[in-house]
Amino acid sequence: MTQLKLKNQVQIDLENIQHSFAELREVKDLFARRNWFPATSGNLSVRVEVPDGEPPLIAVTASGKDKSVHTAEDFLLVDLEGKPVLPTRQKPSAETLVHTTIYQKIKQCQAIFHIHTVFNNLISELYGAQQEVTFTNQEIIKAFNIWDEGAAVELPIVENYAHIPTLAKEVGQVLDPRIPGVLIRNHGIYVWGDSVFAAKRHLEAFEFLFEYQVNLFLLKK
Ligand SMILES: CSC[C@@H](O)[C@@H](O)C(=O)COP(=O)(O)O
Numbered sequence: 637m638t639q640l641k642l643k644n645q646v647q648i649d650l651e652n653i654q655h656s657f658a659e660l661r662e663v664k665d666l667f668a669r670r671n672w673f674p675a676t677s678g679n680l681s682v683r684v685e686v687p688d689g690e691p692p693l694i695a696v697t698a699s700g701k702d703k704s705v706h707t708a709e710d711f712l713l714v715d716l717e718g719k720p721v722l723p724t725r726q727k728p729s730a731e732t733l734v735h736t737t738i739y740q741k742i743k744q745c746q747a748i749f750h751i752h753t754v755f756n757n758l759i760s761e762l763y764g765a766q767q768e769v770t771f772t773n774q775e776i777i778k779a780f781n782i783w784d785e786g787a788a789v790e791l792p793i794v795e796n797y798a799h800i801p802t803l804a805k806e807v808g809q810v811l812d813p814r815i816p817g818v819l820i821r822n823h824g825i826y827v828w829g830d831s832v833f834a835a836k837r838h839l840e841a842f843e844f845l846f847e848y849q850v851n852l853f854l855l856k857k
């Protein structure tokens with residue numbers, strides 16, 4: 637089995653890294669087909685399996701790429717401070733600190749996806765001054781593993797900041813382990829899950845709810 641030595645001397649199985657990059661590539665391709673990465677927006681990350689007791693390792697998309705095309709430099713490895721752990725000329729996502737904040741605060745988090753869509757931006761605009769948007773009476777809420785009759789999902793909304801440490805801090809302050817997402821006003825959504833599959837399911841459920849709510853608003857006008 638081939639091993640790779642990181643800057644901190646920890647040895648990682650190359651296979652684990654390849655597995656994480658393959659997971660990211662699959663999600664990236666799927667979301668690109670859905671037009672979920674307009675104008676280079678969006679970023680993705682997953683936790684890489686590391687030997688017991690070693691520091692966490694994250695595979696993340698490189699910054700500023702056209703996420704609808706493949707290159708050999710689409711992904712890289714960072715530590716929980718968002719620093720590359722191998723010598724590289726790639727730059728991790730500009731929003732890596734948002735990812736690492738979520739991984740630090742939600743221990744079971746295995747994957748984080750961020751996309752900008754017209755519907756997620758419209759929802760944050762529609763709920764103008766509010767710090768959350770609540771969804772109820774929708775079967776799809778079960779996608780969040782909430783099975784109660786009449787369940788409500790309160791999705792936090794934070795303001796957008798160009799200064800990423802501030803944005804990451806704001807996101808970190810509203811994280812709720814029961815609600816796997818945070819909406820950033822007129823920017824996009826961050827979602828996570830305890831697997832790639834769960835994070836994808838959560839994102840699809842949120843985007844369904846956003847589209848429904850915007851259309852309902854228009855119908856009632
Ligand atoms: C169109 S730029 C959008 C970026 O500013 C940012 O919000 C984003 O989602 C992508 O940044 P990236 O550095 O490529 O991960």
Ligand SMILES: [Zn+2]
Binds near residue numbers: 750
């Ligand atoms: Zn963004």
